[in-house]
Amino acid sequence: MSAISVGQAVVLGAVEGVTEFLPVSSTGHLKITEGLMGIPVDDNAVVGFSAVIQVGAIAAVLVYFFKDIVRIVSAWFRGLRDRDERHHHDYKFAWWVICATIPIVAVGLAAEPLIEGPLASLWVVAGSLIVGSGVMWAADQMGRHKRGEDDTSFKDAMLVGSSQILALLFPGFSRSGATMSTALILDLDRVGATRLSFFLGIPALTGAGLYELKDALGTGTGALPLAVGTAVSFLVAYASIAWLLRFVAKHSFNAFVIYRIVVGLLLFGLLGAGVL
Numbered sequence: 001m002s003a004i005s006v007g008q009a010v011v012l013g014a015v016e017g018v019t020e021f022l023p024v025s026s027t028g029h030l031k032i033t034e035g036l037m038g039i040p041v042d043d044n045a046v047v048g049f050s051a052v053i054q055v056g057a058i059a060a061v062l063v064y065f066f067k068d069i070v071r072i073v074s075a076w077f078r079g080l081r082d083r084d085e086r087h088h089h090d091y092k093f094a095w096w097v098i099c100a101t102i103p104i105v106a107v108g109l110a111a112e113p114l115i116e117g118p119l120a121s122l123w124v125v126a127g128s129l130i131v132g133s134g135v136m137w138a139a140d141q142m143g144r145h146k147r148g149e150d151d152t153s154f155k156d157a158m159l160v161g162s163s164q165i166l167a168l169l170f171p172g173f174s175r176s177g178a179t180m181s182t183a184l185i186l187d188l189d190r191v192g193a194t195r196l197s198f199f200l201g202i203p204a205l206t207g208a209g210l211y212e213l214k215d216a217l218g219t220g221t222g223a224l225p226l227a228v229g230t231a232v233s234f235l236v237a238y239a240s241i242a243w244l245l246r247f248v249a250k251h252s253f254n255a256f257v258i259y260r261i262v263v264g265l266l267l268f269g270l271l272g273a274g275v276l
Contacts, residue, residue, distance in 0.1 A: 003045035009229035017236025023177035051212035056233030100161025128172030129264035143184035
């Protein structure tokens with residue numbers, strides 16, 4: 001028996017696709033959805049399934065930003081061969097993404113028992129949604145929005161990349177929310193902060209999905225639900241990325257802040273009433 005049915009996989013894939021790159025916490029929304037459908041949120045197969053379908057969302061980023069990724073990766077390879085090419089921003093940026101991924105990998109491996117155990121609680125999700133909202137609102141107010149993507153530095157990449165640890169340890173905080181907030185505090189504009197969040201998420205989320213694949217397949221989740229959930233996640237995430245980039249070009253993050261607070265309070269209510 002599969003721990004997750006095909007129908008449930010469709011729903012979870014859609015939730016993952018919509019929320020992965022919006023600063024509202026995909027992990028939090030997945031856990032809430034799993035709880036409403038009666039799926040045990042701390043089951044190893046379920047945790048693995050959630051990580052694997054993220055690969056669909058990451059594939060959407062790879063397709064959407066294909067030209068940018070090819071440009072950056074090409075610059076990196078050219079720089080490895082030719083010292084004169086190493087002054088280009090794209091070459092440096094490729095190294096920054098690699099270096100900025102190391103902190104979250106290290107913490108993820110060291111804290112895995114906590115991440116998949118006590119911290120995988122809906123109470124943690126509810127609290128993190130609300131606390132993360134305050135951080136996001138403050139960052140949007142503090143940031144001067146005067147720097148673009150081409151103005152990023154190694155320090156920016158390391159600080160923004162390291163902020164992903166908040167979402168890793170506190171599901172509900174939101175990886176996108178943490179990275180975008182950090183970038184805004186560093187005075188990047190909203191579009192630059194959003195694009196940097198996308199690029200820094202590619203190695204971290206891809207690695208997490210591949211690492212969890214063995215658990216998803218080895219503890220009761222069938223290959224068909226995994227494939228369906230990943231495909232749905234890809235399609236929905238692609239549309240979500242396109243919408244988000246258009247939205248942040250003209251709007252603040254206040255709508256996401258309000259939404260997160262409402263969801264967090266509602267989740268606290270459902271948990272307190274014993275519904276979840």
